[in-house]
Amino acid sequence: MSEQLQQMQEILQKSLIKIKKLELELAQAKENTTAPNEAIAIIGTGVRLAGNITSTKKLWDLLEARRSVISKIPKDRFDVDEIYSADSSVPGKTISRYGAFLNNDVRAFDADFFGISPREAKSVDPLQRMILEVVYEALENAGIASDSLKGSNTGVYIALGNSDYIQARFRSGNLDTVDVYDTTGIPFGTACGRVSYLYDWKGTSFALDAACASSLLAVHLANEDLNKKIIDTAIVASANLLLTPETFVGLSKLGSLSSGDACKAFANDADGYVRGEGCGVVVLKRLSDAEKDNDTIAVLIKGSAVKHNGRSNGFTAPNPEIQIETIQEALKKANLSVNDIDYVEAHGIGNRFTDALEIQAIHEGYKGRNKPIYVGSVKANIGHLEAGTGMPMLFKVIEILKHKKIPAQINIAALNEDVEWNKINAKVSTETIDWKNENGQPLRAAINLSGYSGTNVHMIFEEAKVKPASEEVSGLQHFVLSAKDATALKNTAQKYLNEIDWQENTLTEICYTLQKGRNQFDYSVSVIASSKQDIIDGLNDFVQDVVSEKYAVSTPSIERNKDVAFLFTGQGAQYFGMCKNYYNTFSVFKNAVDECDEVIEIESRLFHQRYFVE
Numbered sequence: 001m002s003e004q005l006q007q008m009q010e011i012l013q014k015s016l017i018k019i020k021k022l023e024l025e026l027a028q029a030k031e032n033t034t035a036p037n038e039a040i041a042i043i044g045t046g047v048r049l050a051g052n053i054t055s056t057k058k059l060w061d062l063l064e065a066r067r068s069v070i071s072k073i074p075k076d077r078f079d080v081d082e083i084y085s086a087d088s089s090v091p092g093k094t095i096s097r098y099g100a101f102l103n104n105d106v107r108a109f110d111a112d113f114f115g116i117s118p119r120e121a122k123s124v125d126p127l128q129r130m131i132l133e134v135v136y137e138a139l140e141n142a143g144i145a146s147d148s149l150k151g152s153n154t155g156v157y158i159a160l161g162n163s164d165y166i167q168a169r170f171r172s173g174n175l176d177t178v179d180v181y182d183t184t185g186i187p188f189g190t191a192c193g194r195v196s197y198l199y200d201w202k203g204t205s206f207a208l209d210a211a212c213a214s215s216l217l218a219v220h221l222a223n224e225d226l227n228k229k230i231i232d233t234a235i236v237a238s239a240n241l242l243l244t245p246e247t248f249v250g251l252s253k254l255g256s257l258s259s260g261d262a263c264k265a266f267a268n269d270a271d272g273y274v275r276g277e278g279c280g281v282v283v284l285k286r287l288s289d290a291e292k293d294n295d296t297i298a299v300l301i302k303g304s305a306v307k308h309n310g311r312s313n314g315f316t317a318p319n320p321e322i323q324i325e326t327i328q329e330a331l332k333k334a335n336l337s338v339n340d341i342d343y344v345e346a347h348g349i350g351n352r353f354t355d356a357l358e359i360q361a362i363h364e365g366y367k368g369r370n371k372p373i374y375v376g377s378v379k380a381n382i383g384h385l386e387a388g389t390g391m392p393m394l395f396k397v398i399e400i401l402k403h404k405k406i407p408a409q410i411n412i413a414a415l416n417e418d419v420e421w422n423k424i425n426a427k428v429s430t431e432t433i434d435w436k437n438e439n440g441q442p443l444r445a446a447i448n449l450s451g452y453s454g455t456n457v458h459m460i461f462e463e464a465k466v467k468p469a470s471e472e473v474s475g476l477q478h479f480v481l482s483a484k485d486a487t488a489l490k491n492t493a494q495k496y497l498n499e500i501d502w503q504e505n506t507l508t509e510i511c512y513t514l515q516k517g518r519n520q521f522d523y524s525v526s527v528i529a530s531s532k533q534d535i536i537d538g539l540n541d542f543v544q545d546v547v548s549e550k551y552a553v554s555t556p557s558i559e560r561n562k563d564v565a566f567l568f569t570g571q572g573a574q575y576f577g578m579c580k581n582y583y584n585t586f587s588v589f590k591n592a593v594d595e596c597d598e599v600i601e602i603e604s605r606l607f608h609q610r611y612f613v614e
Contacts, residue, residue, distance in 0.1 A: 045282055046135060078245050100382050120184075125191070149395070152201060155201075164246070216390035268415060303333035304460065318358070318454075323358065341460060378396045380410045393585055480521050480524055482525075
């Protein structure tokens with residue numbers, strides 16, 4: 001019996017060892033197996049580029065028209081003629097007299113709207129001011145009322161690389177002008193913190209600088225945090241302003257800038273880039289969340305990769321081998337093959353040497369394709385936004401996937417002869433190409449970016465499914481615009497008259513979005529409409545101060561509750577004992593009725609006695 005027991009113990013010990021071993025192997029397998037990344041949806045965009053480009057659609061119109069928005073540096077920035085020289089070796093001089101400049105006054109800012117005092121606003125970097133404005137516009141584009149995100153796990157990722165305002169404030173030489181607000185209004189770290197603070201967001205919040213790769217790197221990091229479920233919504237922003245001459249002079253010495261008024265990406269006579277201004281913001285969600293929330297999806301991000309050049313031929317020199325590896329890793333993360341991507345929006349800065357290296361790297365990275373991969377660069381149209389340049393590249397990708405067209409690359413008289421175009425599978429088109437996928441798969445495009453600090457980013461995008469128009473609800477609709485003051489309300493109404501993009505939606509969609517996807521402020525104008533023309537007629541009367549029944553305005557001087565309550569009174573308007581249980585159960589209701597008793601005395605007591613006292 002004891003021998004039999006010993007045998008059983010040995011069997012149990014061996015079984016236990018086996019179980020422990022299997023448990024260890026299972027734990028290791030789980031650790032080594034990562035769940036596939038979910039696609040990330042871009043559900044909103046905020047656009048502010050030169051040439052009064054305030055939407056991705058307007059950028060597309062510029063691309064289709066084959067135009068650029070580059071002009072001579074305006075006098076209100078600085079007098080470029082005083083510091084210009086065709087000889088880049090002359091100290092203190094720039095060879096560039098051109099750039100892509102915003103049409104609006106970059107010094108203007110509605111500080112009161114954002115709860116910032118005029119004194120503090122003066123010391124806030126215009127980059128930060130512009131980001132605050134365009135973030136708000138991006139949320140409106142996404143159909144999200146910013147108030148609805150208060151306290152949420154929303155992350156803020158801001159890419160900045162250049163601040164001329166620092167030159168004007170901190171390095172002016174006049175220490176007497178520096179005050180407490182400069183310390184909170186200029187550092188890049190306060191740019192992201194100010195956005196999170198303003199909107200009361202609790203998620204990740206930081207600023208980064210990786211030279212030209214900055215904004216796309218910020219999108220990459222936001223994607224990772226969304227997939228790790230560190231955050232639920234991401235706001236990615238980047239901006240660039242050209243306020244002082246110092247950087248123009250420095251980049252001239254580096255040999256980066258063109259001496260002319262055009263960025264000639266991939267052209268044989270390319271001689272450098274033209275600097276550009278602007279701001280871009282994107283709102284991101286996990287695809288499953290975007291679909292659950294019924295968001296309109298502009299494009300899907302399938303995968304991305306980031307690598308640094310390491311020690312290469314020079315600190316600012318590109319490393320084509322690393323660019324190729326970055327492309328291959330991005331394809332792997334997106335779980336796609338080289339044949340799945342048809343277009344790459346390239347860095348394409350208009351330098352013959354770096355353009356040629358990038359084209360070759362794209363060819364090698366997508367080697368094995370059964371048809372050419374097309375390459376373009378939006379910098380020829382809107383200049384190089386430096387740290388913010390990834391944003392207009394992304395906006396272009398959104399529009400080419402939407403329109404299923406690859407726009408013509410401008411400013412090319414002859415292609416770069418440093419590229420053996422006949423021997424590679426990467427092509428630059430000087431004509432617009434209709435784009436379709438014969439295998440029925442969704443169209444996909446990529447962005448390739450490399451900063452002169454050595455960071456490379458490659459990101460792959462997929463067209464979103466077309467969202468069907470909402471069913472039109474028959475009957476009258478309530479169109480309402482609101483603002484924080486009467487002047488802003490008038491300006492908002494005028495904007496709706498000037499713009500026509502909103503009219504592409506159904507009347508139901510327009511009115512629903514304005515009621516549910518916007519913050520509701522005290523000053524409002526509303527139109528009861530059966531058609532879009534009713535809205536236009538009402539707004540026209542309002543902005544022209546024509547008193548008519550076509551519109552109604554709020555009276556914010558009268559305190560009012562914006563919440564809507566419905567009272568179901570039974571068959572009659574009033575009845576004995578109405579709300580008695582409510583009065584006996586809920587102290588808030590009881591206190592309110594009792595307070596009314598005290599305010600209007602006899603009438604209220606009669607009400608109380610009539611309906612609550614048996």
